[in-house]
Structures are given as C-alpha cells and as structure tokens.
Amino acid sequence: xxxxxxxxxxxxxxxxxxxxxxxxxxxxxxxxxxxxxxxxxxxxxxxxxxxxxxxxxxxxxxxxxxxxxxxxxxxxxxxxxxxxxxxxxxxxxxxxxxxxxxxxxxxxxxxxxxxxxxxxxxxxxxxxxxxxxxxxxxxxxxxxxxxxxxxxxxxxxxxxxxxxxxxxx
Amino acid sequence: xxxxxxxxxxxxxxxxxxxxxxxxxxxxxxxxxxxxxxxxxxxxxxxxxxxxxxxxxxxxxxxxxxxxxxxxxxxxxxxxxxxxxxxxxxxxxxxxxxxxxxxxxxxxxxxxxxxxxxxxxxxxxxxxxxxxxxxxxxxxxxxxxxxxxxxxxxxxxxxxxxxxxxxxxxxxxxxxxxxxxxxx
Numbered sequence: 400x401x402x403x404x405x406x407x408x409x410x411x412x413x414x415x416x417x418x419x420x421x422x423x424x425x426x427x428x429x430x431x432x433x434x435x436x437x438x439x440x441x442x443x444x445x446x447x448x449x450x451x452x453x454x455x456x457x458x459x460x461x462x463x464x465x466x467x468x469x470x471x472x473x474x475x476x477x478x479x480x481x482x483x484x485x486x487x488x489x490x491x492x493x494x495x496x497x498x499x500x501x502x503x504x505x506x507x508x509x510x511x512x513x514x515x516x517x518x519x520x521x522x523x524x525x526x527x528x529x530x531x532x533x534x535x536x537x538x539x540x541x542x543x544x545x546x547x548x549x550x551x552x553x554x555x556x557x558x559x560x561x562x563x564x565x566x567x568x
Numbered sequence: 569x570x571x572x573x574x575x576x577x578x579x580x581x582x583x584x585x586x587x588x589x590x591x592x593x594x595x596x597x598x599x600x601x602x603x604x605x606x607x608x609x610x611x612x613x614x615x616x617x618x619x620x621x622x623x624x625x626x627x628x629x630x631x632x633x634x635x636x637x638x639x640x641x642x643x644x645x646x647x648x649x650x651x652x653x654x655x656x657x658x659x660x661x662x663x664x665x666x667x668x669x670x671x672x673x674x675x676x677x678x679x680x681x682x683x684x685x686x687x688x689x690x691x692x693x694x695x696x697x698x699x700x701x702x703x704x705x706x707x708x709x710x711x712x713x714x715x716x717x718x719x720x721x722x723x724x725x726x727x728x729x730x731x732x733x734x735x736x737x738x739x740x741x742x743x744x745x746x747x748x749x750x751x752x
Contacts, residue, residue: 409614410622412593416615417623419586424627424636426578428569464579471583472590472667476674479591488676492598509682512662513669516683517690519655520666522705523648525641527655527665533640535623537715537727540643544652549605551656556605559660 403482420532427464519548587671596671601663610746614739621735628728631717638715645709662686 407415423429480486491501492508520526523544525533533541570578593615594600603609630636659665662683664672669687672680694701718726 406594407589407592409593409611410618412589412615413618413620414622415589416593416619417626419582419589420623421626421630421636423582424639425630426570426582427575428637428639462576464575467576468579468583468586469670471580471585472587472670473583473674475584475587475589476591476596476671477587478584479588480675483591485591486676488678490678492679505679506682508661509679510686510689512658512660513664513683513686514690514693515658515686516655516662516665517658517687518694519651519653519658521651521690521694522654522701523651524643526667528667529641531619533643534620535627536638536640537624537717538640538643539712539715540645540648541640543643543645543648544655547649547652548656548659551653552659553605553607555657555660556602557607560606 405483416531417535420528420535424532586667587674590668590671591675596668596675596677598663598672598677601659601668605660605663608746610742613746614742617735617738617742621732621739624728624731624735625721628717628721640715643712644706645712646705647709648712650705 477486491505493501493504520530523530523540525541530541530544534545590596594612595615600609600612604612627636631638655665662669664680664683666684666687669680669683673684718728720726721729723729
C-alpha cells in the first residue's frame with residue numbers, strides 16, 4: 400500500500416515519465432499533450448459563446464483522445480491525492496492575510512501566468528509534454544525551448560523572491 | 569498505431585496514470601515548483617534530469633531496435649526561443665504548465681482554474697494573431713534539421729552519450745548538494 404500512499408523516489412518518477420512518453424510514441428505515433436486538448440476546449444468555449452448569443456442548444460464538448468487524456472489527468476490526480484491524503488480544497492495560492500489582496504494576486508498571477516505559458520507553447524508549436532518528448536528525441540527546437548524556458552523561469556522567480564513577491568503556499 | 573475507441577480508451581488510461589504520476593512526483597504542487605526554480609529543492613530537478621538521461625537512452629535504443637520512430641513537430645529557432653522565454657515568464661508567476669494545472673485542479677487546488685482560463689484565452693488569442701505569426705517569427709529562420717541518431721551508443725560524437733553522462737554527473741552533484749525536500 401506504501402506505493403499508493405507515499406511519495407515515489409525521483410528515479411522511479413523520472414523513469415515512469417520517460418516511459419509514459421515512449422509508450423505514447425509507440426501507441427499513438429504522437430505525444431499526448433494538453434496543447435491539442437486545450438485547442439479543442441477553446442474551440443468549444445468559442446462555439447458555446449456563439450450558441451448562447453444565438454439562443455441555440457449547447458452541445459457537449461467532443462470526447463476525443465486529446466480531451467480524454469485531459470479528463471484522465473484530472474481523475475488520476477484526484478485519486479492519487481485522495482490516497483496520499485493531499486486532497487485539499489484551496490481557493491488562494493498564498494497564506495498571507497487580506498482576502499482582497501490574496502484574491503487579486505491569485506487571479507492575476509494565475510490568469511497572466513497561464514496565458515503566457517500557453518502563448519509560449521503555442522508559439523513554439525507543441526505542448527510541454529510534446530517539448531519534453533522532442534527533447535528525448537534530440538529535437539533542436541525542443542532543447543532551445545526547454546533551456547530558455549527553465550532559465551527565464553528560474554531567473555524571474557529568484558528576482559521576485561528577492562523582492563518578496565513570489566509568495567508561498 | 570491505435571485508432572478509434574481503442575485510442576480514446578488508451579488516452580484516458582494514460583491520462584489517469586499521468587495524473588497519478590504528477591501528484592506522486594510533486595510536479596503538480598506550486599510550492600515545490602517554486603522551490604525548484606529558486607534552486608532550494610533538488611527533488612524535482614533530480615526527477616527531470618533522471619527522466620531526461622533515462623528517456624534519451626531509452627528512445628535511442630528503441631529507435632535502434634525499430635520499435636518506435638521519430639515523431640517531432642518542425643521546430644524554428646526564433647519561435648522556440650521566443651516561445652521558451654514567454655513560457656518561462658508565465659511559469660515564474662503561476663508555476664504550472666497545462667498538465668500540472670489540470671492535476672492541481674484534480675487535487676482540489678481550485679486557484680489553478682485561473683491558470684486554465686488563462687491558457688484557454690491564450691489559444692483563442694493565438695488563433696486571432698496566427699496570420700501575423702506566420703509572416704513574422706516563423707519566417708525569420710528556416711525549419712531546424714530533423715534529429716539524427718549515431719549508429720553506436722559509445723561513439724563520442726553521439727549526443728545521447730553526452731546527455732546521459734551529463735545527466736548522471738548533474739544528478740550526483742544534486743544528490744550531495746540538495747538535501748531538503750518541500751512538503752506540500
């Protein structure tokens with residue numbers, strides 16, 4: 400039961416992450432990533448907005464393999480966090496006092512950060528898992544993306560931490 | 569290659585496994601990612617380095633055995649570089665990539681929903697400006713070359729060998745320098 404409730408070692412996590420990507424390459428001849436799933440969801444949101452304005456009946460989002468992968472991640476994370484006792488409802492990313500300031504910070508950092516992360520992924524042409532898969536296959540573009548992404552993220556995080564703005568959980 | 573409902577079923581099962589793995593490896597938690605970028609927590613760095621070293625070797629040997637074939641999307645220097653810088657900037661604020669945002673939502677961190685909304689908006693935004701992108705950053709440089717594999721693993725010109733060796737050295741360094749682990 401320890402394997403279901405406890406943390407896994409880094410070499411097991413690393414090997415399973417790579418193994419999963421290779422399995423996807425074998426089964427799908429592609430990498431399952433959130434990029435395609437997010438595009439499907441985004442198209443659905445746009446169509447739904449048009450249908451609401453035209454008073455049409457709203458259709459459910461398409462269940463395709465990319466959106467199925469997305470749903471699977473949600474279920475897997477839910478199961479793992481329940482088993483390990485990590486499942487907690489949290490509305491704010493920070494524990495600082497002041498409901499207005501932490502609400503604004505959570506919304507702004509989440510919305511802005513998420514927007515930029517996806518914008519960068521769209522510009523580079525693949526999902527994060529896809530970039531990781533590309534790096535394993537020695538794709539030059541994926542290596543450029545990952546190195547620049549980690550270097551910039553680390554640099555800005557250290558800068559914000561020194562200014563006391565990165566926040567904790 | 570799987571098709572139809574088999575493809576859907578396999579994607580759901582792999583998704584469930586991926587969600588499980590993201591929680592077990594701490595990749596879905598904001599604080600552990602923050603500490604990784606601040607170079608305070610070596611656990612995630614070790615996971616990613618091991619994944620890289622092990623995965624590169626695994627892909628190499630499976631390709632040599634013709635079990636899998638290369639499947640990479642065409643990469644452009646400026647698009648990859650600018651994309652990496654923009655993504656890195658976003659990552660420094662929300663500490664989530666799309667899959668970890670969904671995993672965090674599954675684990676009850678409802679604030680990750682803001683990141684998911686931001687990501688959905690970005691897809692629509694790129695859809696609007698896609699015409700301008702193809703005439704700008706995608707035309708600044710040619711498509712990067714397809715990855716090439718060396719015939720022998722132990723060949724010194726084989727990048728796989730270098731990546732595996734450098735990953736192992738970095739792992740050994742991290743193992744002795746980072747002791748602390750972030751608790752969620």
